[in-house]
Amino acid sequence: MTDQEKTGLGNYFVANYPPFSAWNIDGLRDAHAALAAPPRPDTPLGLYLHIPFCRKRCKFCYFRVYTDKNARDVEVYLDALLREIELYRATPFARDRKLHYVYFGGGTPSYLSATQLGGLFERVQALFPWHDAAEVTFECEPGTLQQHKLEALKAAGVTRLSLGVENFSDKILESNGRAHLSPEIFRAYQWARDLHFTQINIDLIAGMVGETWDNWRDCVQKTIDLAPESVTVYQMELPYNTVFSKELHNVTASPLPLAAGSAVRADHVVDPDTVADWPTKRAWVDYAFAEMAKAGYTVSSAYTMVRDPEKTKFVYRDALWHGADMMGTGVASFGHVSGVHVQNLDRWEDYTERLQKGELPLGRALKVAPNQLLRRELMLQLKTGRLQPDYFRAKFGTDILGTFAEDFGQLQNDGFLTLANGNIELTRAGLLQVDRILPAFFEAEHRGARYT
Numbered sequence: 337m338t339d340q341e342k343t344g345l346g347n348y349f350v351a352n353y354p355p356f357s358a359w360n361i362d363g364l365r366d367a368h369a370a371l372a373a374p375p376r377p378d379t380p381l382g383l384y385l386h387i388p389f390c391r392k393r394c395k396f397c398y399f400r401v402y403t404d405k406n407a408r409d410v411e412v413y414l415d416a417l418l419r420e421i422e423l424y425r426a427t428p429f430a431r432d433r434k435l436h437y438v439y440f441g442g443g444t445p446s447y448l449s450a451t452q453l454g455g456l457f458e459r460v461q462a463l464f465p466w467h468d469a470a471e472v473t474f475e476c477e478p479g480t481l482q483q484h485k486l487e488a489l490k491a492a493g494v495t496r497l498s499l500g501v502e503n504f505s506d507k508i509l510e511s512n513g514r515a516h517l518s519p520e521i522f523r524a525y526q527w528a529r530d531l532h533f534t535q536i537n538i539d540l541i542a543g544m545v546g547e548t549w550d551n552w553r554d555c556v557q558k559t560i561d562l563a564p565e566s567v568t569v570y571q572m573e574l575p576y577n578t579v580f581s582k583e584l585h586n587v588t589a590s591p592l593p594l595a596a597g598s599a600v601r602a603d604h605v606v607d608p609d610t611v612a613d614w615p616t617k618r619a620w621v622d623y624a625f626a627e628m629a630k631a632g633y634t635v636s637s638a639y640t641m642v643r644d645p646e647k648t649k650f651v652y653r654d655a656l657w658h659g660a661d662m663m664g665t666g667v668a669s670f671g672h673v674s675g676v677h678v679q680n681l682d683r684w685e686d687y688t689e690r691l692q693k694g695e696l697p698l699g700r701a702l703k704v705a706p707n708q709l710l711r712r713e714l715m716l717q718l719k720t721g722r723l724q725p726d727y728f729r730a731k732f733g734t735d736i737l738g739t740f741a742e743d744f745g746q747l748q749n750d751g752f753l754t755l756a757n758g759n760i761e762l763t764r765a766g767l768l769q770v771d772r773i774l775p776a777f778f779e780a781e782h783r784g785a786r787y788t
């Protein structure tokens with residue numbers, strides 16, 4: 337197997353462009369200028385709220401999350417978050433705007449108690465009412481849900497409930513450090529169904545440590561049996577700064593033996609040979625998509641299938657992939673302000689202190705050139721499996737078929753893309769490894785950048 341096919345350390349997922357490593361403190365001037373000016377006409381605005389608490393840290397997780405905060409800390413954090421939203425509300429950028437979408441992400445938003453959530457919802461809505469928003473998404477960890485908490489979410493207008501199931505095997509959930517077990521998945525799902533949320537999404541991860549074909553088939557079948565409106569399948573990465581990556585880094589030349597049938601050595605360190613390679617993970621995603629297609633699901637992006645494409649939209653994703661603005665609130669959150677990428681300070685103390693001083697807690701930013709905005713949208717929209725040249729002609733005045741003819745030609749030769757009658761479509765092979773082929777559209781100076 338080539339090194340490229342092994343699951344090495346690092347991120348492969350292309351979430352934005354230019355890469356985060358190009359964002360810096362100098363860009364903050366542009367961010368503040370953008371906030372001090374009226375918005376671009378006809379640009380939707382969203383609000384992302386980062387809730388950085390989890391019951392325990394999953395071994396593959398690289399997000400800014402805390403597992404050791406008490407109720408008083410949570411209160412301090414929520415006050416800071418509210419202050420941040422207030423500061424946004426006062427800017428010319430957001431002053432007169434309505435929200436198109438809201439996204440509670442994490443971390444684990446459902447870690448908050450029903451009382452904490454009730455207070456948060458009320459205070460946010462007093463600043464930015466969301467009853468007219470096209471979508472309100474709330475991420476949940478199944479083990480943190482109770483019926484009354486779900487009732488509070490429903491009453492607050494949450495339309496899209498995203499359940500971080502990841503896997504149905506308790507053994508795999510446990511060895512990857514997840515906090516929940518499978519009975520909690522079924523219990524939470526049934527409560528959510530009974531409350532008639534507009535959309536329930538189930539997240540799965542292909543290639544968790546210890547995954548096997550038999551277990552993966554079982555996970556896909558159990559997902560189909562639950563019949564959620566949307567299913568999202570990610571391929572497991574081994575980013576830097578995770579429990580697993582540190583273990584892999586420290587694996588010694590004389591490893592302790594594996595217990596029979598185990599992915600974890602006797603000293604509880606993950607064995608690198610049990611981390612599935614990329615072709616296997618792609619085969620698992622391919623299998624999941626094929627089985628879901630047989631069950632009536634339709635491909636909505638490289639990661640997501642939906643039961644009814646007419647009814648089931650993902651507004652947050654589509655807005656971002658079409659250049660919407662977003663107030664990214666919370667520690668380390670990412671946002672976009674009138675053509676400027678922004679990220680908040682990524683340490684708790686810095687974030688809360690800045691807000692106590694009454695200042696937006698921006699940490700780094702990047703003003704994105706028009707040509708880069710185009711590349712960004714092209715790459716992100718390619719994740720849906722197709723591009724519409726007319727859209728780019730109308731928005732950017734660019735004929736992408738001509739400008740990127742060489743790149744499209746190369747991808748076509750590689751079997752990843754088809755070009756017919758002015759339509760650009762990814763093949764199945766292209767869609768399965770879209771994040772690997774997107775760097776073809778990076779400008780030369782951003783190729784090979786560490787993606788952090």
Ligand code: SF4
Pocket residue numbers: 389390392393394396397398399401442443444477500
């Ligand atoms: S629940 Fe999500 S955010 Fe929390 S530790 Fe696990 S992967 Fe990270």
